[in-house]
Amino acid sequence: MSESPQDNKKRNVPRRDFFKSAAAGAAAIAATGPAETAEAASPAPARPAVLPPTVAQAQAELGGSGAQVGAGPGRGFASDFMVDVLRSLDIDYAAINPGSSFEGIHESMINHGGNTRPEIITCLHEEAAATMCHGYAKASGKPMMAMFHGTVGLLHAGMGIFQCWADRVPAIYLVAHNRNPTSVVNRPHSAQDMGALVRDFVKWDDEPTTLERFAASAVRGYRIAMTPPRGPVLLVVDSGLQDMRVEDPSSLRIPELSMASPPQGDTNAVREAARMLVDAERPLIRLGKLAWTSEGWDRMIELAEALQAPVDVGGYGGWADFPSRHPLYGSGGPDYAPDVILGLELNDMTGDVRRARANGGRTIGVCAEYLFQGSNIHDFGNYAELDLTIAADGEATLPSLIEEVRRLTTPERRRELEERGAGIGRAHAAARTAAVREGRFGWNKSPVSVPRMVAELREQVRNDDWAMVSGYQFTGPWQRRFLNFDRRHRYNGDSGGFGIGYDSPASVGAALANKGTGRLSIGIVGDGDLNFSPGVLWTAAHHRIPLLLVVHNNRGYHAEVMIVERVAGRRGRGLDQSHIGNVFVDPEISYAKMAEGYGMYSEGPIENPDDLGPAFARALERVRAGEPALVDVVSQPR
Amino acid sequence: MRTALARIRGVLKRTAIPAALTGALVLSGGGPAGAIPQDAAGNVTGNAERGRPMFESYKCYACHGYEGETGSPRLVPMTLTQEAFIAYVRSPRTLGMPNYSSVPVQTLADIYAYIESITPDAPPAESIPLLNSVLEELEED
Numbered sequence: 020m021s022e023s024p025q026d027n028k029k030r031n032v033p034r035r036d037f038f039k040s041a042a043a044g045a046a047a048i049a050a051t052g053p054a055e056t057a058e059a060a061s062p063a064p065a066r067p068a069v070l071p072p073t074v075a076q077a078q079a080e081l082g083g084s085g086a087q088v089g090a091g092p093g094r095g096f097a098s099d100f101m102v103d104v105l106r107s108l109d110i111d112y113a114a115i116n117p118g119s120s121f122e123g124i125h126e127s128m129i130n131h132g133g134n135t136r137p138e139i140i141t142c143l144h145e146e147a148a149a150t151m152c153h154g155y156a157k158a159s160g161k162p163m164m165a166m167f168h169g170t171v172g173l174l175h176a177g178m179g180i181f182q183c184w185a186d187r188v189p190a191i192y193l194v195a196h197n198r199n200p201t202s203v204v205n206r207p208h209s210a211q212d213m214g215a216l217v218r219d220f221v222k223w224d225d226e227p228t229t230l231e232r233f234a235a236s237a238v239r240g241y242r243i244a245m246t247p248p249r250g251p252v253l254l255v256v257d258s259g260l261q262d263m264r265v266e267d268p269s270s271l272r273i274p275e276l277s278m279a280s281p282p283q284g285d286t287n288a289v290r291e292a293a294r295m296l297v298d299a300e301r302p303l304i305r306l307g308k309l310a311w312t313s314e315g316w317d318r319m320i321e322l323a324e325a326l327q328a329p330v331d332v333g334g335y336g337g338w339a340d341f342p343s344r345h346p347l348y349g350s351g352g353p354d355y356a357p358d359v360i361l362g363l364e365l366n367d368m369t370g371d372v373r374r375a376r377a378n379g380g381r382t383i384g385v386c387a388e389y390l391f392q393g394s395n396i397h398d399f400g401n402y403a404e405l406d407l408t409i410a411a412d413g414e415a416t417l418p419s420l421i422e423e424v425r426r427l428t429t430p431e432r433r434r435e436l437e438e439r440g441a442g443i444g445r446a447h448a449a450a451r452t453a454a455v456r457e458g459r460f461g462w463n464k465s466p467v468s469v470p471r472m473v474a475e476l477r478e479q480v481r482n483d484d485w486a487m488v489s490g491y492q493f494t495g496p497w498q499r500r501f502l503n504f505d506r507r508h509r510y511n512g513d514s515g516g517f518g519i520g521y522d523s524p525a526s527v528g529a530a531l532a533n534k535g536t537g538r539l540s541i542g543i544v545g546d547g548d549l550n551f552s553p554g555v556l557w558t559a560a561h562h563r564i565p566l567l568l569v570v571h572n573n574r575g576y577h578a579e580v581m582i583v584e585r586v587a588g589r590r591g592r593g594l595d596q597s598h599i600g601n602v603f604v605d606p607e608i609s610y611a612k613m614a615e616g617y618g619m620y621s622e623g624p625i626e627n628p629d630d631l632g633p634a635f636a637r638a639l640e641r642v643r644a645g646e647p648a649l650v651d652v653v654s655q656p657r
Numbered sequence: 658m659r660t661a662l663a664r665i666r667g668v669l670k671r672t673a674i675p676a677a678l679t680g681a682l683v684l685s686g687g688g689p690a691g692a693i694p695q696d697a698a699g700n701v702t703g704n705a706e707r708g709r710p711m712f713e714s715y716k717c718y719a720c721h722g723y724e725g726e727t728g729s730p731r732l733v734p735m736t737l738t739q740e741a742f743i744a745y746v747r748s749p750r751t752l753g754m755p756n757y758s759s760v761p762v763q764t765l766a767d768i769y770a771y772i773e774s775i776t777p778d779a780p781p782a783e784s785i786p787l788l789n790s791v792l793e794e795l796e797e798d
Contacts, residue, residue, distance in 0.1 A: 344794075344795070344798050448795070448798075451795055452792065452795055455782065455788060455791050455792055455795065456782040456788070456792075457731070458782070458788055459779045459780055459781065459782045459785055459788060460726040460727060460731055460733070460777060460778070460779045461722060461724070461726045461727035461778055461779070462778060462779065462780060462785060463778050463780075464722075464723075464724065464726075464727060464778055466723065468722070468727040469727065470727075474787040474788060474791070475787065477787070477791070478787050478790070495729065500791075501791050503794065574669060575669060575719075577719040577720075578719075580716050580719040581716065581719045581720055581753065581755065584715075584716050584719070584755040585753075585754075585755040585756070587755070588755035588756035588757055588758070588759070589756055591758065591759035592759070594714075594715050594716075594755070594757065594759065594760060595714040595715060595716075597716055598669060598716065602669045604669045655722045655723060655727040655728070656718055656719050656720070656722065656723070656728065657719070657720055657721075657722060657727065657728035657729060
């Protein structure tokens with residue numbers, strides 16, 4: 020993970036040198052000359068059954084701008100400049116499923132940019148491309164980009180974009196279309212307002228109409244994406260604009276990127292929050308999507324220790340930014356009834372308000388989302404009646420909050436707090452030990468129990484610098500019980516939008532970010548999840564992205580089994596029918612064979628728990644050597 | 658150990674309560690919901706053999722594991738009395754638990770008997786090297 024996105028505040032950007040690699044591009048084109056010559060000299064091929072279209076016919080059908088016709092190799096294509104703009108933003112990768120509307124940029128990335136920074140990552144579905152960006156950004160601390168074909172590609176990508184937005188993660192998405200469609204083919208791939216298709220779940224979108232505006236919009240978009248509350252942005256690019264020749268390169272300039280400082284809490288409000296917390300007898304800190312950087316992780320430990328308050332990292336929606344073995348990790352013990360609850364980057368504290376008020380307590384919310392209103396999806400439903408609401412970035416507010424807490428803590432109060440903290444630590448330690456012991460139940464069962472699966476995995480990676488790059492929604496608490504999440508990069512968060520299909524492509528995206536860092540990327544993904552974008556296995560194999568994917572193969576959507584069962588129970592009928600539509604056993608799916616088919620090393624399906632450790636060991640050997648591997652574990656539902 | 662896939666096939670493919678078992682319920686006096694008063698739930702004698710397919714048909718496995726000991730909450734070893742068990746599943750107090758008030762008391766007693774018949778597969782944590790090593794780490798912390 021990049022340690023601080025603020026390092027990007029002032030980046031030296033290449034300016035008028037965007038055509039400097041044109042010579043390399045021309046050389047590459049020249050290199051193709053002999054082959055073309057040889058082809059031209061070869062005997063005339065047999066007349067094909069269907070004649071290829073003429074240039075005019077192709078233009079009429081595909082709607083190209085015509086700018087490329089007869090242009091030949093040389094300097095000054097607009098899309099070359101676009102690639103230089105993207106390079107100025109330090110974007111390392113561009114995930115794509117190809118589309119004719121962005122063929123100009125695609126070609127420029129290859130022949131002008133040399134397929135580096137950004138390097139093209141070939142995806143087999145746009146949702147996977149969008150979701151790879153999501154996982155990558157959380158692991159690296161900076162955005163990745165994906166490009167989509169007009170309308171059709173963007174709609175495929177929609178789910179991935181939505182989850183990225185819901186998780187408040189930055190990404191640079193680019194969609195291309197023909198603003199003046201000319202045929203029945205490209206009209207459906209174009210739109211009068213392309214951004215409208217996903218505007219409900221991007222932070223900002225724009226369709227620049229000139230190259231200068233493209234540069235400004237890209238730089239502006241990067242800043243918007245990275246300013247809390249972070250989120251994906253969308254650039255819409257006309258295919259004709261990409262193909263334009265640039266007559267006067269010196270007239271083009273890439274603006275300097277100036278990052279916005281994140282919003283900090285108002286001084287008086289922070290002072291009041293600190294006073295409430297220091298005075299509280301049983302404060303509780305609850306976390307949402309708090310620490311974008313490892314500095315934020317460290318500050319969070321400082322705050323908890325300054326207050327000697329328990330830290331509840333919350334459910335699947337959060338990033339769990341606190342060490343899982345810290346004495347203050349937990350909710351204080353079974354009898355801990357908080358009188359002040361501090362929510363850091365929690366966007367819904369309705370339950371906290373209810374809980375605190377039941378004890379006569381109060382609530383404080385610090386969240387950047389208070390600065391972001393108006394979305395179709397965001398501002399409705401539960402309203403939390405907080406006692407103190409601070410519209411600010413939680414991580415950016417931590418230093419001043421810690422300082423205030425320390426200032427208000429007298430030596431006598433400090434002794435009291437430490438005594439409280441020691442009691443909390445003892446309660447947490449007892450609960451932690453009891454929770455580990457729970458793992459013994461069903462230890463030798465087949466299908467394999469989830470705790471057995473996680474314990475076998477832990478044993479194999481305990482000496483690695485591992486990073487869990489999938490969410491933990493479907494493996495419950497076992498990862499946190501057995502593995503020591505002692506650093507920020509150990510966990511990469513969950514989907515954000517509670518939508519299935521995130522884990523597999525996000526794991527590949529995060530593993531791409533971790534590639535070359537020495538971190539061992541591990542994703543535990545559901546079989547249901549993998550079936551949404553299995554093609555991402557090929558992407559991982561093709562790009563040699565080291566990643567261990569463990570498939571929690573329970574052959575169904577078991578949460579949904581229970582949901583249908585609940586409805587049937589309420590209605591008093593059909594309680595034995597709720598598997599219908601929720602399980603997939605006839606025929607059974609072999610994920611090991613699926614991976615093999617995509618060219619990835621695989622093990623399984625593993626049914627006997629005693630086979631699991633050796634299978635993990637063999638797969639990890641491949642991963643440590645730099646390639647992905649998959650282990651298919653036939654598992655208990657939960 | 659039965660093979661895993663055979664086990665899953667048997668459970669996940671079960672489409673309905675076997676007719677033979679439905680007949681058995683009638684013969685044993687199970688009858689429709691409410692036929693046996695709630696306060697008599699503790700006096701009904703369950704049959705584990707009949708209870709097993711019912712445990713599977715009513716999808717108990719989805720949350721509690723195929724044999725009641727790998728999910729959450731764990732059912733094995735059963736800590737409730739039969740009466741308390743039947744009362745709870747007919748009027749659950751948690752959001753996640755389905756309501757089985759339409760299921761005959763006799764059937765619920767059979768399911769209870771099946772759960773009680775399961776011998777936990779739970780060696781002491783200290784005897785399992787993988788768990789013991791986690792416990793040792795926690796001790797060091």
